[in-house]
Amino acid sequence: MTQIMLSGVSKRYPGGHDALSDITLTVETGELVLVTGHSGAGKSTLLKLMAAIERPTAGSVLVNGQNIGTLRARGIPFLRRNFGLVFQDHKLLFDRSVFENLMLPLDIGGFDRREGARRARAALDKVNLLHKEKARPITLSGGEQQRLCIARAIVHRPAVLLADEPTGNLDSDYAAGIGRLFAEFNQVGVTIVLATHDTLLAELLAPRQIVLRDGRLQS
Amino acid sequence: MRAWGSAHYRACAGALRRLAATPLATLLNIVVIGIALALPMAFYVVLENARGMASDYSPQPELSLFLAPEASAADIKVLELRLKNHAGLASYRFVPKAQALEQLKSRAGLGDVAAGLPQNPLPDAFIVAARDSSSAALETLRAEFAAWPKVAEAHVDSDWVRRLDGLISIGRYAVLMLAAVLAFALVAITFNTIRLQILTQRDEIEVAKLIGATDGWIQRPFLYFGALAGAAGGITAWLLTAAGLLVFNNQLKPLAALYGLPLQLSHLNWSDSVYALAIAVVLGWFGAWLSVRRHLSAQNPR
Numbered sequence: 222m223t224q225i226m227l228s229g230v231s232k233r234y235p236g237g238h239d240a241l242s243d244i245t246l247t248v249e250t251g252e253l254v255l256v257t258g259h260s261g262a263g264k265s266t267l268l269k270l271m272a273a274i275e276r277p278t279a280g281s282v283l284v285n286g287q288n289i290g291t292l293r294a295r296g297i298p299f300l301r302r303n304f305g306l307v308f309q310d311h312k313l314l315f316d317r318s319v320f321e322n323l324m325l326p327l328d329i330g331g332f333d334r335r336e337g338a339r340r341a342r343a344a345l346d347k348v349n350l351l352h353k354e355k356a357r358p359i360t361l362s363g364g365e366q367q368r369l370c371i372a373r374a375i376v377h378r379p380a381v382l383l384a385d386e387p388t389g390n391l392d393s394d395y396a397a398g399i400g401r402l403f404a405e406f407n408q409v410g411v412t413i414v415l416a417t418h419d420t421l422l423a424e425l426l427a428p429r430q431i432v433l434r435d436g437r438l439q440s
Numbered sequence: 441m442r443a444w445g446s447a448h449y450r451a452c453a454g455a456l457r458r459l460a461a462t463p464l465a466t467l468l469n470i471v472v473i474g475i476a477l478a479l480p481m482a483f484y485v486v487l488e489n490a491r492g493m494a495s496d497y498s499p500q501p502e503l504s505l506f507l508a509p510e511a512s513a514a515d516i517k518v519l520e521l522r523l524k525n526h527a528g529l530a531s532y533r534f535v536p537k538a539q540a541l542e543q544l545k546s547r548a549g550l551g552d553v554a555a556g557l558p559q560n561p562l563p564d565a566f567i568v569a570a571r572d573s574s575s576a577a578l579e580t581l582r583a584e585f586a587a588w589p590k591v592a593e594a595h596v597d598s599d600w601v602r603r604l605d606g607l608i609s610i611g612r613y614a615v616l617m618l619a620a621v622l623a624f625a626l627v628a629i630t631f632n633t634i635r636l637q638i639l640t641q642r643d644e645i646e647v648a649k650l651i652g653a654t655d656g657w658i659q660r661p662f663l664y665f666g667a668l669a670g671a672a673g674g675i676t677a678w679l680l681t682a683a684g685l686l687v688f689n690n691q692l693k694p695l696a697a698l699y700g701l702p703l704q705l706s707h708l709n710w711s712d713s714v715y716a717l718a719i720a721v722v723l724g725w726f727g728a729w730l731s732v733r734r735h736l737s738a739q740n741p742r
Contacts, residue, residue: 298652302651312646314644314647
């Protein structure tokens with residue numbers, strides 16, 4: 222089954238910069254896809270289009286059959302709940318504990334608080350951060366923050382995981398650990414799209430690769 | 441349904457936490473809202489009291505017929521008969537000039553003046569109550585009586601009540617206008633407060649939106665905040681007005697004793713108080729809604 226389908230997609234930012242030009246690709250359910258390319262090639266923009274953070278200038282982006290270009294604003298939150306998002310800059314909230322950071326997506330999804338707490342601890346355990354439950358994210362190391370961000374992306378058990386440079390700025394040991402984590406998620410059926418320029422992940426996961434160059438597909 | 445209820449409970453608790461997190465700013469905000477509301481409230485209280493007094497002290501409107509000085513006892517008999525047979529009257533009584541002078545003498549401060557007069561300058565008079573006390577009917581009667589022989593002048597005694605009524609209705613417009621301006625101020629105050637809060641919670645709003653929060657979910661604590669601030673401001677306004685009335689009534693006491701009148705202003709009754717509070721809550725909520733709406737729609741994907 223097709224999870225994500227882009228056809229003839231272009232994205233031009235105000236000011237005339239073309240981030241993506243004429244991209245056509247599909248991601249099947251349960252697939253693990255690696256998007257690579259030099260920085261500025263349009264990897265982040267591609268993920269943003271998939272998650273309806275931005276709308277395409279031309280072409281169509283379909284997620285589970287819904288067209289993001291024409292989706293009404295009030296439909297977007299429900300579309301986004303299909304996704305787990307791992308951000309390049311983590312976007313953790315420093316005014317609350319690690320545990321409360323994980324509760325945010327569950328509160329948003331309307332989970333019962335007790336059931337939510339169980340899931341949050343399970344996700345923390347998965348990324349080996351259970352002992353840091355009460356810590357503030359600011360006290361965590363770069364690798365721990367990255368793992369917390371991944372835990373937050375999977376805590377509500379999304380169908381698709383979109384990760385932008387999940388191993389950026391991490392040494393190779395950490396990166397390998399995170400790579401293995403993604404492999405595990407993929408094994409239980411989560412569709413994963415990773416944007417990275419880390420060759421280590423490509424070697425480790427041996428996925429299907431999409432290469433971008435100056436906003437165009439290279440095959 | 442339970443999840444929905446608990447989401448509301450948490451949004452409300454979160455709003456209260458935010459109010460408590462910055463006690464001084466919260467206090468100042470509430471006082472500003474309170475003052476903005478107290479002004480029209482106090483004005484309204486004074487008006488309502490004036491209206492109450494006007495209806496308390498206005499008796500059945502009466503007409504006074506002052507007779508010409510040369511009117512004889514026979515003339516008076518004739519007039520009395522005409523009044524007796526007049527279909528439009530409820531009652532009438534005769535006040536001879538001697539009795540009018542006695543009344544004048546018994547009034548505070550005027551006794552000496554009356555005693556110093558060489559002769560009684562007052563005319564005989566009939567005081568007449570009409571069946572139909574509408575001002576048009578009274579005016580017709582007045583014109584009719586004024587044309588009778590030996591009647592020097594006819595007056596409608598309730599003129600002052602109508603003038604007061606007129607003043608009060610102008611006052612009501614003034615209150616309405618003042619209230620509208622200050623309602624706008626209240627909305628502006630909450631708008632700005634919420635705007636500052638949104639700035640401090642920008643990250644949270646951004647992340648929440650990215651991971652699938654609806655606008656309603658994000659708005660909810662801010663809306664509660666606005667409504668709570670409005671409610672607290674409304675209560676403050678009520679208390680401020682109450683304190684003002686307490687002081688004012690104290691000052692009024694000697695004056696009231698002087699006139700022998702029970703001059704005391706009373707506060708809003710319960711239903712008006714509840715209305716005022718509800719208006720404050722709605723305005724606070726509306727200010728918050730405007731503010732958060734503007735911010736959220738700026739974050740939609742384009």
